[in-house]
Amino acid sequence: MKLILFLSGVTAIFFISCSDSKPKKLPILGQSEYVETATGTDTIYHEIKPFSFIDQDSTIITNDTYKGKIYVTDFFFTTCPSICPLMKIQLLRVYDKYKDNPEVGILSHSIDPEYDDVKVLKDYAERLGVEKGMWHFVTGDKDKIYDMAQTSYYIGVRDDGSFEHSGKFALVDKERHIRGVYDGTDEKSVDKLLTDMEALLKEYHTK
Amino acid sequence: MRLGYFLLFLLLISCGPGYKNKAFEKLSSADKIKFEKYFIQGRDLYKTNCLSCHQKNGQGLKKLIPPLAGSDYLKNNQAKAAQLIMDGAWETIRVNGVDYKPTMPAHKHLTALEVAEILTYINNSWGNEYGLVDGNKAAEYLKRF
Numbered sequence: 001m002k003l004i005l006f007l008s009g010v011t012a013i014f015f016i017s018c019s020d021s022k023p024k025k026l027p028i029l030g031q032s033e034y035v036e037t038a039t040g041t042d043t044i045y046h047e048i049k050p051f052s053f054i055d056q057d058s059t060i061i062t063n064d065t066y067k068g069k070i071y072v073t074d075f076f077f078t079t080c081p082s083i084c085p086l087m088k089i090q091l092l093r094v095y096d097k098y099k100d101n102p103e104v105g106i107l108s109h110s111i112d113p114e115y116d117d118v119k120v121l122k123d124y125a126e127r128l129g130v131e132k133g134m135w136h137f138v139t140g141d142k143d144k145i146y147d148m149a150q151t152s153y154y155i156g157v158r159d160d161g162s163f164e165h166s167g168k169f170a171l172v173d174k175e176r177h178i179r180g181v182y183d184g185t186d187e188k189s190v191d192k193l194l195t196d197m198e199a200l201l202k203e204y205h206t207k
Numbered sequence: 208m209r210l211g212y213f214l215l216f217l218l219l220i221s222c223g224p225g226y227k228n229k230a231f232e233k234l235s236s237a238d239k240i241k242f243e244k245y246f247i248q249g250r251d252l253y254k255t256n257c258l259s260c261h262q263k264n265g266q267g268l269k270k271l272i273p274p275l276a277g278s279d280y281l282k283n284n285q286a287k288a289a290q291l292i293m294d295g296a297w298e299t300i301r302v303n304g305v306d307y308k309p310t311m312p313a314h315k316h317l318t319a320l321e322v323a324e325i326l327t328y329i330n331n332s333w334g335n336e337y338g339l340v341d342g343n344k345a346a347e348y349l350k351r352f
């Protein structure tokens with residue numbers, strides 16, 4: 001007999017993570033399903049859906065690109081006059097710290113993929129000083145990008161003529177689970193992201 | 208004794224604003240008052256209109272967003288700078304030897320006076336000493352384009 005129970009409400013509580021000084025295992029965010037099996041109950045965690053986009057070097061970027069990596073992701077657009085520069089300054093901190101670490105990646109999605117084609121993204125990455133292949137700026141099918149934001153990463157984006165977006169960063173582990181969501185415009189929140197990334201990497205090294 | 212240190216501290220923070228630069232010292236006392244008023248207003252306007260791109264230290268962002276601090280363009284093109292604040296910037300602009308392709312939005316909601324206040328603030332922050340721009344001057348600048 002298979003009984004699937006949906007536990008709602010868990011999501012919201014997890015997003016407000018408390019700032020303990022002691023490093024502990026990061027929560028797995030999102031709505032989990034509990035499946036009864038012959039031997040007990042299995043938990044099926046929310047998982048990032050498969051995706052396929054194209055980056056600033058015309059490379060196809062999929063889940064496999066981030067196989068064996070933890071990654072930080074955000075949604076932005078190159079002509080953004082509001083919060084994107086602040087987000088990129090904060091993401092540069094992640095890049096500067098982890099650019100030589102093969103276990104870490106960054107994935108920035110354009111929410112204006114029609115304007116932000118490969119050429120525009122290439123120029124943007126170069127102007128930002130990003131040389132290492134660990135940071136992919138991707139473009140692709142607009143509906144698919146928006147769907148990834150809303151249903152996989154839980155990052156609010158909307159195109160009402162002026163590309164609304166929340167400026168959030170999501171931290172994804174090697175099993176494609178979300179382990180943290182941060183305010184990408186807030187230096188302190190990104191301090192927490194950097195601490196959490198260390199804790200997450202440690203989880204893999206102490207296994 | 209403790210009170211003494213406290214008073215000294217108060218004295219230090221009230222006397223040491225960074226904008227009292229060479230450009231400020233050259234002004235008449237009436238213009239000094241104007242300068243201070245503009246600078247303080249300009250600082251608030253900068254926070255709401257400019258800071259997220261040009262940053263609190265005026266450094267901009269790598270080769271994406273040009274710096275205002277130490278900017279030769281700002282120093283030498285005050286009238287054009289006024290117009291860029293108002294109308295935005297989309298054409299290639301060379302700042303300190305680097306070509307930027309800006310995507311700066313227009314700020315049509317600003318008045319000429321507010322543009323003057325922003326200019327006075329960015330002209331005299333982060334080591335810049337480009338002086339006061341008053342409201343009439345900014346209005347004249349804006350008419351040129």
